[in-house]
Amino acid sequence: MSPxxxxxxxxxxxxKFFAEFGFEGQTRELAKRLGITQPLLYRYFPTKDALxxxxxxxxxxxxxxxxxxxxxxxxxxxxxDRLSDFYQDYSKAILTYEWVRLFMFSGLKGLDFxxxxxxxxxxxVFGLIISELRVEHSLKPADVSPITxxxxxxxxxxxxxxxxxxxxxxxxxxxxxxxxxxxxxELRLFLEGAPAILSGR
Amino acid sequence: MSPxxxxxxxxxxxxKFFAEFGFEGQTRELAKRLGITQPLLYRYFPTKDALxxxxxxxxxxxxxxxxxxxxxxxxxxxxxDRLSDFYQDYSKAILTYEWVRLFMFSGLKGLDFxxxxxxxxxxxVFGLIISELRVEHSLKPADVSPITxxxxxxxxxxxxxxxxxxxxxxxxxxxxxxxxxxxxxELRLFLEGAPAILSGR
DNA sequence: TACGCAGTTTATCAATCGATAAATAGCACG
DNA sequence: CGTGCTATTTATCGATTGATAAACTGCGTA
Numbered sequence: 345m346s347p348x349x350x351x352x353x354x355x356x357x358x359x360k361f362f363a364e365f366g367f368e369g370q371t372r373e374l375a376k377r378l379g380i381t382q383p384l385l386y387r388y389f390p391t392k393d394a395l396x397x398x399x400x401x402x403x404x405x406x407x408x409x410x411x412x413x414x415x416x417x418x419x420x421x422x423x424x425d426r427l428s429d430f431y432q433d434y435s436k437a438i439l440t441y442e443w444v445r446l447f448m449f450s451g452l453k454g455l456d457f458x459x460x461x462x463x464x465x466x467x468x469v470f471g472l473i474i475s476e477l478r479v480e481h482s483l484k485p486a487d488v489s490p491i492t493x494x495x496x497x498x499x500x501x502x503x504x505x506x507x508x509x510x511x512x513x514x515x516x517x518x519x520x521x522x523x524x525x526x527x528x529x530e531l532r533l534f535l536e537g538a539p540a541i542l543s544g545r
Numbered sequence: 546m547s548p549x550x551x552x553x554x555x556x557x558x559x560x561k562f563f564a565e566f567g568f569e570g571q572t573r574e575l576a577k578r579l580g581i582t583q584p585l586l587y588r589y590f591p592t593k594d595a596l597x598x599x600x601x602x603x604x605x606x607x608x609x610x611x612x613x614x615x616x617x618x619x620x621x622x623x624x625x626d627r628l629s630d631f632y633q634d635y636s637k638a639i640l641t642y643e644w645v646r647l648f649m650f651s652g653l654k655g656l657d658f659x660x661x662x663x664x665x666x667x668x669x670v671f672g673l674i675i676s677e678l679r680v681e682h683s684l685k686p687a688d689v690s691p692i693t694x695x696x697x698x699x700x701x702x703x704x705x706x707x708x709x710x711x712x713x714x715x716x717x718x719x720x721x722x723x724x725x726x727x728x729x730x731e732l733r734l735f736l737e738g739a740p741a742i743l744s745g746r
Numbered sequence: 747t748a749c750g751c752a753g754t755t756t757a758t759c760a761a762t763c764g765a766t767a768a769a770t771a772g773c774a775c776g
Numbered sequence: 777c778g779t780g781c782t783a784t785t786t787a788t789c790g791a792t793t794g795a796t797a798a799a800c801t802g803c804g805t806a
Contacts, residue, residue: 347783366653368569371764381785383766392764448649451716452567458717497727498734500713501706508705515652516659522694529695530702533738540737541730548753572794582755584796593794748806755800762793770785776778 351388354378358399363442366449367396400457403446407437408464416472423480427473427531435506435527444510470499474542483544492543502534552589555579559600564643567650568597601658604647608638609665617673624681628674628732636707636728645711671700675743684745693744703735 345353361374371392375382389395415430438444451458474495475486483489506527513520520526546554562575572593576583590596616631639645652659675696676687684690707728714721721727 345783350783366567370762372762382764383786384784386765387783445653448653448716451712451718452646452649452653454718459719462713462717462719493723494727494730497730500709501702501731501734504706504709504712505702508701508709511652511705512663512701515649516663517652517655518660518663526695526698529698529742533699533702533742534734535738536741537734537737541734546753551753571792573792583794584756585754587795588753750805751803753801753803755798757796757798759796760794763791764789765791766787766789768785768787770783772781772783774779774781 347388354385354388354395355398355402358395359403359442359446362396362399362449363445367453399446400450400455403442404457404461407443409433409437413468413472416469416476419476419479423476424531424535426476427535428528430469431502431506431527431531432524435509435523438507439510439513439523441514444507444514448511448515465503466496470496470503473499477538477542478544481539481542483542485544489544494541495543498534498538498541502530505530548589555586555589555596556599556603559596560604560643560647563597563600563650564646568654600647601651601656604643605658605662608644610634610638614669614673617670617677620677620680624677625732625736627677628736629729631670632703632707632728632732633725636710636724639708640711640714640724642715645708645715649712649716666704667697671697671704674700678739678743679745682740682743684743686745690745695742696744699735699739699742703731706731706734 357378358374361369361377365373371385372382375385385395389398412430412434416426418426421429447458447461471486471491474491478485509520509523509526512518558579559575562570562578566574572586573583576586586596590599613631613635617627619627622630648659648662672687672692675692679686710721710724710727713719
């Protein structure tokens with residue numbers, strides 16, 4: 345097999361493998377699943393950590409869709425529809441076996457990746473959502489009345505409710521069905537309660 | 546040291562230790578923290594798994610407060626106050642370094658404890674909350690109009706928003722302050738949106 | 747003082763881990 | 777045909793792991 349194909353196959357299987365067993369999963373077992381010998385892995389990745397690092401990039405960095413940010417501020421559509429489109433698409437990208445479990449494993453291991461990802465999410469998405477909600481309710485914009493910690497926490501709540509569906513399904517192994525309609529439910533609940541917590545009066 | 550005291554001290558330290566490193570934490574390192582030698586652990590617990598099992602019981606089983614169920618159905622108090630009292634107390638019991646991390650570790654490891662605990666939570670607490678909410682809004686009781694999956698999901702959303710505070714703080718190592726007031730915020734959002742999703746009309 | 751026993755340590759085993767070096771297999775090319 | 781390179785395997789090292797056996801320590805007691 346060509347080196348490029350082999351490397352790609354190793355990474356693909358490593359994603360599934362580390363998502364299942366965590367980063368303590370053994371290289372011998374991974375090689376077994378690939379139908380190759382364990383030392384061959386070291387021909388493609390200098391160390392196990394290098395392979396783990398590569399898995400991060402593959403799963404987290406590649407699945408972020410820059411279009412999301414444009415979608416959220418596209419005022420040609422009602423905010424409710426924008427939020428629904430975003431969270432439907434976002435949940436499809438994030439609520440997978442690999443993403444949810446690897447994210448939790450990396451958090452427990454103390455890697456700084458989670459913080460970096462969530463800082464990005466908070467500043468690129470949460471802020472937008474609050475701003476658009478304020479416009480919707482004719483409140484002062486963020487540059488006049490700064491976004492409060494509690495407004496951000498309200499969005500955190502929505503985000504948590506959605507992400508926790510993946511935790512229940514892929515970490516606790518509980519049956520979770522109709523994720524699409526649950527996402528809509530959470531969004532409905534959030535929009536219903538949002539006016540009561542917004543600042544900028 | 547007396548055997549009882551020694552055993553208690555081992556368990557106490559093991560809780561902290563496994564919460565930090567997961568169940569792959571090494572017995573030698575645990576013994577080091579206790580200031581004892583590693584073989585001594587095997588004088589008190591036949592295997593490492595037996596010690597891990599004991600840690601589960603210590604953290605999860607002992608922290609459930611049966612009074613919570615009574616509190617939720619005490620109609621002398623307004624439902625909003627009952628829910629606030631419950632979630633304030635519950636979050637204090639659950640949102641700790643040990644509880645949150647051990648719960649996630651055990652989920653990722655595939656132990657059935659999470660499912661059993663959450664089934665208990667769902668049937669003993671979520672059902673009560675929906676029932677009380679229906680009474681509050683003069684809707685049909687659960688034995689006439691069965692509680693729907695979506696009603697349960699709404700409570701799951703509230704629960705997730707609160708539990709995720711612990712995930713952010715103790716797994717992602719993010720700063721999360723004023724948990725008490727955030728819990729009240731989530732509760733306010735939930736109660737604001739609840740009428741829109743309740744069944745039993 | 748010598749005995750006995752509970753609590754603890756020292757020494758060590760066998761299995762497993764990531765990693766490395768050397769040998770082998772297979773294919774392109776002259 | 778054979779030469780050389782690339783992909784892969786075999787064999788193995790050194791460190792670490794859970795676990796066990798044997799020796800030691802300190803104290804109460806006859």
